[in-house]
Amino acid sequence: MTRALLPGTLEMLILQTLRHGALHGYAISQYIQQASEDVLQVEEGSLYPALQRLLRDGWVVAEWGTSSRKRRVRTYRLTPAGRKQLGREIAGFERLLAGISRVMRPVES
Amino acid sequence: MNPISRWLERRRVERDLADEMAAHLEERIEQLMDEGLSQEEARIRAQRQFGNVTSQKEKSREAWGWNGMERLTQDVRFGCRVLGKSPAFTVTAVTVLALGIGMNTAMFSAAKAVLLSALPYPEPDRLVEVWQTNKAGRFMDVSGPDFRDWRDQNRSMQYLASYYGDQVGLSGDFAPRRIRIGVVSIGFFESMGVPAAVGRLFSREEQKLGGVPVAVLGYDLSQLIFGPGAQSMGKSVRLDGMAFTVIGIMPPAFDFPARAQLWVPQELIPDPSTRSAHNYHVLGHLKPGTSSRLAQEDMNVIATQLAKAYIDDKDEGIKVVPLYDEVVGPVRPAFLILLSAVTLVLLIACVNISGLHLARATVRAKELGLRAALGAGRPRLIRQLLTEAVLLAIAGGAIGLALAMAGTAVLRHSAPANIPRLENIHVDISMLCFTAVLSIGAGLLFGALPAIAGSHTDVNEALKQGSGKGTAGPQLKRWGNALVVGQIGLAVVLLTGAALLLKSYWKLTHVDSGLRSSGVFTTDLLLPARLSTRLLKEVSALPGVQAAALTDVLPVREGGADGDFEIEGTPLPADPHQDSNAYYRLATSQYFRTFGIPILKGRAFDETDDRSPEQVATVNQTFAAEFFPGGDAIGKRIRFLGFDAKPQFMTIVGIVPDVRAFGLNKPAKAEVFGDLMQHAVLSLDATLVVRGPVSEQAAVRSVVTSLNRDTPVEFQSMDEVIAGTIARERFQTFLLSLFAAFALLLSAIGIYGLLSYTVTRRTSELGIRMTLGAGRRAVLVLVLSEGGRLVATGLLLGLLGAFLLSRTLASFLYGMKTTDPGSFVTVALVFGVVAMLGCYFPARRASKIDPNVALRYE
Numbered sequence: 001m002t003r004a005l006l007p008g009t010l011e012m013l014i015l016q017t018l019r020h021g022a023l024h025g026y027a028i029s030q031y032i033q034q035a036s037e038d039v040l041q042v043e044e045g046s047l048y049p050a051l052q053r054l055l056r057d058g059w060v061v062a063e064w065g066t067s068s069r070k071r072r073v074r075t076y077r078l079t080p081a082g083r084k085q086l087g088r089e090i091a092g093f094e095r096l097l098a099g100i101s102r103v104m105r106p107v108e109s
Numbered sequence: 110m111n112p113i114s115r116w117l118e119r120r121r122v123e124r125d126l127a128d129e130m131a132a133h134l135e136e137r138i139e140q141l142m143d144e145g146l147s148q149e150e151a152r153i154r155a156q157r158q159f160g161n162v163t164s165q166k167e168k169s170r171e172a173w174g175w176n177g178m179e180r181l182t183q184d185v186r187f188g189c190r191v192l193g194k195s196p197a198f199t200v201t202a203v204t205v206l207a208l209g210i211g212m213n214t215a216m217f218s219a220a221k222a223v224l225l226s227a228l229p230y231p232e233p234d235r236l237v238e239v240w241q242t243n244k245a246g247r248f249m250d251v252s253g254p255d256f257r258d259w260r261d262q263n264r265s266m267q268y269l270a271s272y273y274g275d276q277v278g279l280s281g282d283f284a285p286r287r288i289r290i291g292v293v294s295i296g297f298f299e300s301m302g303v304p305a306a307v308g309r310l311f312s313r314e315e316q317k318l319g320g321v322p323v324a325v326l327g328y329d330l331s332q333l334i335f336g337p338g339a340q341s342m343g344k345s346v347r348l349d350g351m352a353f354t355v356i357g358i359m360p361p362a363f364d365f366p367a368r369a370q371l372w373v374p375q376e377l378i379p380d381p382s383t384r385s386a387h388n389y390h391v392l393g394h395l396k397p398g399t400s401s402r403l404a405q406e407d408m409n410v411i412a413t414q415l416a417k418a419y420i421d422d423k424d425e426g427i428k429v430v431p432l433y434d435e436v437v438g439p440v441r442p443a444f445l446i447l448l449s450a451v452t453l454v455l456l457i458a459c460v461n462i463s464g465l466h467l468a469r470a471t472v473r474a475k476e477l478g479l480r481a482a483l484g485a486g487r488p489r490l491i492r493q494l495l496t497e498a499v500l501l502a503i504a505g506g507a508i509g510l511a512l513a514m515a516g517t518a519v520l521r522h523s524a525p526a527n528i529p530r531l532e533n534i535h536v537d538i539s540m541l542c543f544t545a546v547l548s549i550g551a552g553l554l555f556g557a558l559p560a561i562a563g564s565h566t567d568v569n570e571a572l573k574q575g576s577g578k579g580t581a582g583p584q585l586k587r588w589g590n591a592l593v594v595g596q597i598g599l600a601v602v603l604l605t606g607a608a609l610l611l612k613s614y615w616k617l618t619h620v621d622s623g624l625r626s627s628g629v630f631t632t633d634l635l636l637p638a639r640l641s642t643r644l645l646k647e648v649s650a651l652p653g654v655q656a657a658a659l660t661d662v663l664p665v666r667e668g669g670a671d672g673d674f675e676i677e678g679t680p681l682p683a684d685p686h687q688d689s690n691a692y693y694r695l696a697t698s699q700y701f702r703t704f705g706i707p708i709l710k711g712r713a714f715d716e717t718d719d720r721s722p723e724q725v726a727t728v729n730q731t732f733a734a735e736f737f738p739g740g741d742a743i744g745k746r747i748r749f750l751g752f753d754a755k756p757q758f759m760t761i762v763g764i765v766p767d768v769r770a771f772g773l774n775k776p777a778k779a780e781v782f783g784d785l786m787q788h789a790v791l792s793l794d795a796t797l798v799v800r801g802p803v804s805e806q807a808a809v810r811s812v813v814t815s816l817n818r819d820t821p822v823e824f825q826s827m828d829e830v831i832a833g834t835i836a837r838e839r840f841q842t843f844l845l846s847l848f849a850a851f852a853l854l855l856s857a858i859g860i861y862g863l864l865s866y867t868v869t870r871r872t873s874e875l876g877i878r879m880t881l882g883a884g885r886r887a888v889l890v891l892v893l894s895e896g897g898r899l900v901a902t903g904l905l906l907g908l909l910g911a912f913l914l915s916r917t918l919a920s921f922l923y924g925m926k927t928t929d930p931g932s933f934v935t936v937a938l939v940f941g942v943v944a945m946l947g948c949y950f951p952a953r954r955a956s957k958i959d960p961n962v963a964l965r966y967e
Contacts, residue, residue, distance in 0.1 A: 025129055026136040044137070045160035048130060049168035056172050067132070069139060074129045 010050045012093060013040070015078065015086040018060060024073035025051060051076060059085050119173075126169055134159055163483055184496040192497060198469060199501070201858060202462050206505025208851060209458030211512025214543060216451040216844075218517050220444055222534040228433055229362050231302040232394075236432035237401050239269070239391040239408065244424040250387040253380040255415060255422065259391070260296075262411050265404035267396045270296035271375065271389040274367035277794075278635045280819035281346040283334045287633055287821045290348070291369035294376065300394035301365065308342045308357030315356075316374045323374070324353040328361040330370040348373065349635050349794065350819055362533070366390065384421035385673075393429070405429040436529050442920065443841050446606075450848045453603050457596045457852050461859045464592040466498060468866035525836030589863055594903040596859045600852035601907020601940055602914060607842075607849035608932040609915060613922040614842040617835055620923075622665055623768035623777070625705025629827035630806060631663060631798045634813055635820040642719075642786070644797070645697060647812045654801035654809075658700035659785055663796045664770040665831050669694045674781070676736065677746035677758050691732055692770070692778055693749050695785035701727075701765060703800045704827075711743045711763035718762075719786035726759040732779035733764050747781070759783060772834055774923045798827070841921065853940065856903070857947035864896050864951035876960045885956040892955045896948030904940055908933060 017023065017031050028051075029044045054060045059082030067073040078086070134155050141151035159165075192199040227233045240248040241255060251259075251271065260269045272293040279288045291297075298310045305325060315323050324346060335341040344355050353373060364370070382388055395404055408427040415422040477490055517534045524531040636644060641659055648657040662669035671692045675681055698715045701708060714725045726747070733742040746758040759781075767777035785795070799809060803826070810822045825833075832839070868875070875888055883891075915927040 024132075026133045029133075043160035044133065044158050045130070045162060045165035046168075048126060048165050049172055052126070052169040052172035067136065069136060071132050071135060072128070073132050073136075074125060 012089040018078045022075045022077040024075045188497040207508035209455045210509030214513035215516030235395040237393040238435040240428045242426040252384045265407040266393045268296035268300040268394040277349045285821040288370045291372045305357035306360040316376045322353045323356045325357040325372045327370040460596045597856045597903025598907040600856040602910045603849040603852045605911035607846045610842040620773045626827040653805040656699045656703040657799045658697045658703045659795045660696040668771040674749045692780045714784040724759040725762045727763040729780040861947040868955040879960040889956040892952035900944040
């Protein structure tokens with residue numbers, strides 16, 4: 001990714017993206033770009049190592065399907081463990097955000 | 110999961126990953142084309158957005174933890190391919206390493222056998238050697254009566270035994286041979302703590318005057334004379350003609366003292382000797398809980414008492430030395446020198462290969478840049494370079510191990526007999542580990558630095574540069590120069606050491622021994638004394654023989670015995686320490702003629718003297734000058750006090766020149782030659798010397814055996830005998846020269862490698878220079894002077910280092926200083942020539958550059 005993400009953030013974004021249903025890699029990257037209104041320019045390839053890590057940890061499962069353009073693609077689906085992990089990551093992320101906000105507040109005033 | 114299904118699983122995952130990445134790209138391209146881009150533009154944009162495919166795959170694999178093995182196999186396979194593609198580099202590096210490692214392993218194995226391993230006895234730390242010391246603190250053998258007092262009065266020794274080594278003729282139902290024996294007292298085997306492997310050791314009944322003569326055999330000797338596995342208990346052997354019954358065999362490694370092959374009890378023969386006759390070695394076995402230091406204090410008390418009680422013991426002391434120091438001490442300095450030298454060699458080898466690697470890694474900058482561009486991270490590049498280094502080290506280590514095995518075999522067989530325990534070296538597990546650690550360590554050492562330097566490569570820079578030129582920054586270049594200067598310096602130090610030893614050895618071999626040794630052969634023999642006249646007559650009558658003589662002590666090989674003497678008409682001093690002292694040897698009339706020793710004054714003794722009751726002697730120049738400075742030695746009468754039961758006066762009839770009787774590097778001492786024929790002894794344990802062609806040896810042998818079939822006859826030329834006395838010097842000089850020659854070669858390779866690389870790197874620059882009018886000569890000089898500067902710097906540093914270090918060699922040098930200017934100049938010249946040869950070839954290549962080709966070299 002070009003706008004540097006904090007380590008592990010990409011995994012969280014993927015989990016979040018998959019919350020609504022199974023998606024294939026290309027769709028995931030499309031979704032993240034669109035949802036962030038192009039603020040997060042993910043170097044698309046880096047999605048795949050992240051997906052492998054999620055697979056390894058059992059937070060997503062993958063199966064081969066067909067894309068809307070009739071191409072054979074692999075779609076990823078959140079597992080219950082992955083859903084719990086997402087919860088933990090969101091909580092952690094919010095704590096982090098809150099911490100950062102507190103530091104930044106004096107500047108605004 | 111078994112390896113096969115794991116492999117299948119991985120194949121599947123990798124395929125899936127590749128498929129889905131490809132699908133992703135295609136989706137993107139299609140979408141971009143939908144947005145109106147051309148297919149080509151879409152593809153480029155999609156790829157840019159996706160990033161580096163290889164790198165992403167790599168990271169994905171990392172997620173599964175496969176990369177370790179995967180990358181290692183890859184690195185190894187790739188490393189082998191790369192090394193295979195530059196055979197010159199690979200062969201040089203492996204050879205250098207193999208020789209360095211081989212030499213080190215062999216040398217350290219030898220050091221382990223000789224210096225490090227404990228003495229092969231059950232309680233080596235409790236064994237001590239006890240010496241008597243004279244007023245000057247010089248060690249002396251111990252007199253019989255003193256030994257018996259020590260034994261009875263000490264409180265620190267569990268056992269105290271006396272022993273001495275001797276050489277005797279062994280005969281029986283086998284060919285007679287000369288063997289080394291230990292003549293040992295009660296307590297000797299108890300001290301050593303080693304039981305017999307077969308049979309038994311001496312009983313108290315056998316260890317007394319008039320006991321039944323029995324002998325214990327060494328393992329090797331028993332194999333040799335009775336055959337392997339033969340029953341030898343109870344068999345009879347003759348030692349100098351006297352029959353002994355074999356009662357035991359020692360285990361294979363046991364050969365104390367002095368590589369003894371057989372042991373007999375000392376108590377069989379009476380010891381009437383006095384306190385002034387120093388005949389025995391003394392071995393002590395400390396009581397439990399005692400140290401050699403405490404034992405020393407205990408013995409000091411005894412020494413003080415004895416000094417008060419006996420005039421002979423006045424001013425004499427006792428010194429307790431741990432047996433280990435006694436055995437290893439004399440060779441330790443030489444070994445430490447050789448070990449330092451061989452370590453320097455390995456250091457040079459590592460520096461050398463480090464330099465080779467560095468030069469190569471710099472030239473390879475383009476390749477490395479390309480790999481970085483294709484997605485290899487910096488750690489990965491370092492790993493790759495390290496893998497190559499370790500591959501080289503392993504190959505070098507394996508060949509080095511083979512060399513070391515050959516080397517230890519050579520050392521075992523070529524080592525002089527007076528280096529203790531060297532025959533024990535063998536290739537063992539620890540040596541194997543040593544080699545492995547050494548080779549891997551060397552790999553990391555010479556790999557790490559170049560690898561770190563090499564991986565600094567900036568992708569853009571490297572690719573833009575086109576060729577490898579210019580990618581080596583000044584920093585890297587300086588490092589390369591430092592490596593070359595360093596190895597030249599180290600090599601010069603070694604070379605100087607070798608030059609000093611070589612010169613000293615050369616001087617030693619060209620010392621005038623005072624004997625005309627060539628054309629003389631010799632054998633020890635044992636003969637009833639009454640047959641000696643007949644022996645000499647028959648040998649002298651042989652057609653080729655010019656002269657033959659018998660002597661009790663062979664000059665150069667052995668110094669012989671010294672004793673106090675009295676000059677007729679001069680009263681003896683009250684204090685025996687004030688007596689005149691000289692070395693006393695016996696010889697027959699033709700002795701001087703046989704050795705080509707001229708008579709300076711007077712005459713040699715002859716056959717008339719042999720039959721005359723009036724005893725005669727000749728003396729050497731030193732004796733004449735020392736005791737008769739007025740030049741009036743001839744006609745004077747002297748007698749030695751400690752040798753014969755009834756010493757008679759001998760008339761000095763002649764003066765002979767000095768001979769280096771005590772060794773080539775030792776000055777002559779005062780010597781007296783008595784007429785052997787006038788000193789009737791029952792049995793003659795003597796050495797026969799013959800001036801005549803080697804072809805007469807068979808005839809001489811048959812004369813000797815016809816007189817006594819029990820005596821072993823083992824001929825040696827006198828030159829061999831003399832060479833044998835400097836075997837240790839030869840051994841040390843040979844090894845150090847070998848190391849130095851290798852170091853010289855290495856540094857020549859080093860400078861050659863560096864300059865070749867420089868020339869390659871500067872090809873286009875040199876091309877431009879030549880286009881602009883620089884002549885071939887100018888280019889040659891340019892490159893040569895760059896090399897010359899490095900050589901000169903290294904040479905100066907090395908000579909300076911040698912100047913500082915060479916004093917450690919002082920005790921090994923004969924007749925010269927450690928700062929011998931000739932040696933230093935020679936080293937500088939030899940080194941300069943060889944190193945400049947290393948510079949010349951790259952320089953010539955540079956001068957042959959075709960400017961047209963050079964400029965297209967990009």
